[in-house]
Amino acid sequence: MSEISVVLPDGAQRSLAADSRVFDLATSISRNLAKGAVAGRVNGSLVDLSSVLADGDQVAIITADSEEGRHVLRHSTAHVLAQAVLQVFPGAKYTIGPAIENGFYYDFDLGGRAFTEDDLAVVEARMREIMKADQPFTRSTVSADEALVIFGDQPYKCEIINRVRSGGADGSDAGEVGSADAVSVYRNSDSFVDLCLGPHVPSTGRLGHFRLQKVSAAYWRGNEKGPTLQRIYGTAWESKAALDEYVQRLEEAERRDHRRLAVELDLLSFPSELGGGLAVWHPKGAIVRKLMEDYSRLRHQTGGYQFVFTPHLANANLFQTSGHLDFYADGMYPPMEMDNGTYYPKPMNCPMHCLIFRSRGRSYRELPLRLFELGTVYRYERAGTLHGLLRIRGFTQDDSHIYCTRDQLQDEIISLLDFVMSVLRAFGFDDFSFHLSTKDPSKYVGSDEIWDEATNALARALTVHKVEYSVKEGDAAFYGPKIDIHVKDAIGRTWQLSTIQCDFNLPERFGLEYVATDGSRQRPIMLHRALFGSVERFFGVLVEHYAGAFPTWLSPVQVRVLPVADSHQEYADRVAETLRASDVRVDVVEASDQLGKRIRNAKVEKIPYVLVVGDDDVASSTVGVNARGADVERGVGLTEFVDRVVRDIALHSAV
RNA sequence: GCCGGGUUAGCUCAGUGGUAGAGCAACCGCCUUGUAAGCGGUAGGUCGUGGGUUCAAUCCCCACACCCGGCUCCA
Numbered sequence A: 001m002s003e004i005s006v007v008l009p010d011g012a013q014r015s016l017a018a019d020s021r022v023f024d025l026a027t028s029i030s031r032n033l034a035k036g037a038v039a040g041r042v043n044g045s046l047v048d049l050s051s052v053l054a055d056g057d058q059v060a061i062i063t064a065d066s067e068e069g070r071h072v073l074r075h076s077t078a079h080v081l082a083q084a085v086l087q088v089f090p091g092a093k094y095t096i097g098p099a100i101e102n103g104f105y106y107d108f109d110l111g112g113r114a115f116t117e118d119d120l121a122v123v124e125a126r127m128r129e130i131m132k133a134d135q136p137f138t139r140s141t142v143s144a145d146e147a148l149v150i151f152g153d154q155p156y157k158c159e160i161i162n163r164v165r166s167g168g169a170d171g172s173d174a175g176e177v178g179s180a181d182a183v184s185v186y187r188n189s190d191s192f193v194d195l196c197l198g199p200h201v202p203s204t205g206r207l208g209h210f211r212l213q214k215v216s217a218a219y220w221r222g223n224e225k226g227p228t229l230q231r232i233y234g235t236a237w238e239s240k241a242a243l244d245e246y247v248q249r250l251e252e253a254e255r256r257d258h259r260r261l262a263v264e265l266d267l268l269s270f271p272s273e274l275g276g277g278l279a280v281w282h283p284k285g286a287i288v289r290k291l292m293e294d295y296s297r298l299r300h301q302t303g304g305y306q307f308v309f310t311p312h313l314a315n316a317n318l319f320q321t322s323g324h325l326d327f328y329a330d331g332m333y334p335p336m337e338m339d340n341g342t343y344y345p346k347p348m349n350c351p352m353h354c355l356i357f358r359s360r361g362r363s364y365r366e367l368p369l370r371l372f373e374l375g376t377v378y379r380y381e382r383a384g385t386l387h388g389l390l391r392i393r394g395f396t397q398d399d400s401h402i403y404c405t406r407d408q409l410q411d412e413i414i415s416l417l418d419f420v421m422s423v424l425r426a427f428g429f430d431d432f433s434f435h436l437s438t439k440d441p442s443k444y445v446g447s448d449e450i451w452d453e454a455t456n457a458l459a460r461a462l463t464v465h466k467v468e469y470s471v472k473e474g475d476a477a478f479y480g481p482k483i484d485i486h487v488k489d490a491i492g493r494t495w496q497l498s499t500i501q502c503d504f505n506l507p508e509r510f511g512l513e514y515v516a517t518d519g520s521r522q523r524p525i526m527l528h529r530a531l532f533g534s535v536e537r538f539f540g541v542l543v544e545h546y547a548g549a550f551p552t553w554l555s556p557v558q559v560r561v562l563p564v565a566d567s568h569q570e571y572a573d574r575v576a577e578t579l580r581a582s583d584v585r586v587d588v589v590e591a592s593d594q595l596g597k598r599i600r601n602a603k604v605e606k607i608p609y610v611l612v613v614g615d616d617d618v619a620s621s622t623v624g625v626n627a628r629g630a631d632v633e634r635g636v637g638l639t640e641f642v643d644r645v646v647r648d649i650a651l652h653s654a655v
Numbered sequence B: 001g002c003c004g005g006g007u008u009a010g011c012u013c014a015g016u017g018g019u020a021g022a023g024c025a026a027c028c029g030c031c032u033u034g035u036a037a038g039c040g041g042u043a044g045g046u047c048g049u050g051g052g053u054u055c056a057a058u059c060c061c062c063a064c065a066c067c068c069g070g071c072u073c074c075a
Helices: A022-029 A031-036 A067-088 A117-132 A144-150 A155-165 A171-177 A240-255 A258-264 A283-302 A316-322 A324-331 A350-358 A409-426 A448-464 A535-545 A566-581 A595-604 A615-620 A638-650
Strands: A003-007 A013-017 A037-042 A045-047 A059-063 A103-109 A138-142 A182-187 A193-195 A210-219 A228-236 A313-315 A336-338 A341-345 A369-378 A394-404 A432-437 A469-472 A482-488 A494-503 A525-534 A559-563 A586-588 A609-613 A622-627 A632-637
Touching (some): A013 A022, A031 A059, A059 A067, A067 A103, A067 A228, A103 A210, A138 A144, A171 A182, A283 A535, A313 A316, A316 A341, A409 A448, A409 A482, A432 A448, A566 A586, A566 A609, A595 A609, A609 A615
Parallel strands (some): A559 A586, A559 A609
Antiparallel strands (some): A003 A013, A103 A228, A138 A182, A369 A394, A394 A525
8 A cells, every 4th residue: 555544633534655654744734733743642642753654543743832742852851861861970870750740850879979959060961962962762662681681780770671571560660661572662872772662752852941950869669668869850841932931930939938938028937946847926927827717717607617625635545546546656746644644745636526526415406516626736747848837747727527417418518618619719719629539449447338428429519519520549548538629829839728528437436426316326427627728838828829918808917108208107197097997907117218118118018008198198188009019099088098998808809 | 757958147148277247137327208229327146056176166077956959758
């Protein structure tokens, strides 16, 4: 056959000469397509542009500016990284180097040495030379035995090959090499070859919009008992513009870093004298936190919750009963021996809430019983895992435990989802994603029947709310299925915040019962529900979401009044008093610095409203309004301004 | 916990084997200001902590604490 016909994604047929390659197809369609092409998808599988097409193939051209295309670029760039490292560090052993979100990494064994920041520049320069040399990536398929010869001096590669050959490979190995009798390898010069399933760009000259970012350590196969490897992270994009945009995004994230803003805005600190992972809240951070908590309490009060308080310590027996000592002792602070027993700082509030439930007989009439507490817990997080407010050792959960009947579970979850989203929206989050975690068949308590029932209830609740959700099979905790809720912040990052978890375990362990309509004793289902998750963490996320510029209702200082000169001080004080009378948080900065300087300071502090008052304002009871991010307004009536701020606050609107 | 890098004034950072410096902030003056840094002066540091080497350590070595980047972990 001298001609073949292939099917394009839009269903169109296209005729080509026999033995045409994917690249030939792209060229025949358009020059631009050929220029942007990095790989192809033939009958569902990603392949190199050099793959030969067969009659009837379904073919799509993968261009560099698509997610799949960037994935190919990144994977190919990772190969060049490995090639460069092997040249710069003779004797280095290379392991695996996948594409990841926004970039790639590659792990090496340097025989006990570590990469330095300086090495990064040297390796990056070497990579650019390799790219300039425009070496072709060529794929071949060899047997496992041949592969073991090719990679004879590379123990990690041999391990992968042997695992594939013995059938013990997991997905990551197969992703690297293919199958036992057809090990896929890529060569892009006489000196460099790597195990890889591909596809890759046709040649290293197609790469170049990349940057090496950081060095770190990583465990071989993620096993902390295994060898420690040296990892280099990089990012790669289809164009300079895309790379620049990404770098700018990183810089923006850095500007928003809550640890940095916490210092700049005097919100809180982590004094080393306190110990790792423990924060003290300064007045400006504390007022924001208090407002968050006040709002949370208000919503819980109107939402049918009952407030409870429980202590920070509990007898070891309690955590024996709850099972925490069996499962999570490593994560608990060490015990304190006292004359009448052993006590632990609590790592969770739920055992104590169960005691409240059990404190007397319960009737079905009381259910659902919703207990709520801003409960401070302590968990011994490993030293290397601490991270500002996002991972901390002492924190406060907005913790609710809901005890209900099996019949009530469905409606309760539906209304919980409403409640959670409504509160999150009040804090400026309106882009949610939902994840349903289901039973891990190897580790669970409770009957299959109740698992199915609860999982279905969770799924149905999501459906009722008409939201998309992903299912994480086997990701549930052993005690019940759950829904996790993620939000997207102002710069598109996602954060896991809220969680709704079914629990069949604790009611069992605590022997919780209620008396049903027929007089029988029944076991309630328990729901764990955290909305902020941790108040501290949520605060950190909020700081980053708003870049420290809190909406007016949350701002530590809502209005700053600046008298133009000393002669306007008295009027400025009067303006402040008027605002204060309407519960506005306001301060006045006297005219000891020049006006421009005081304006600047207020802007740096991200105060929503700066009022400037001078002769004109004194004369006509007005203020000059400098709202955050807006143009200056002169001669605004004071009463009018008060109304505006008060409305702003009530509506939780940003300025 | 593991690997690497750090810790100098409130903050951002220089610097040296002979007990330290800048800018901003603070304080005090002068200026009396109409929308993002006016001018001058003063004060401020056990150079993270504890050991060691040395005639001498902020600097070199060791341990610890804390921080940063990852890994691992996260009820």
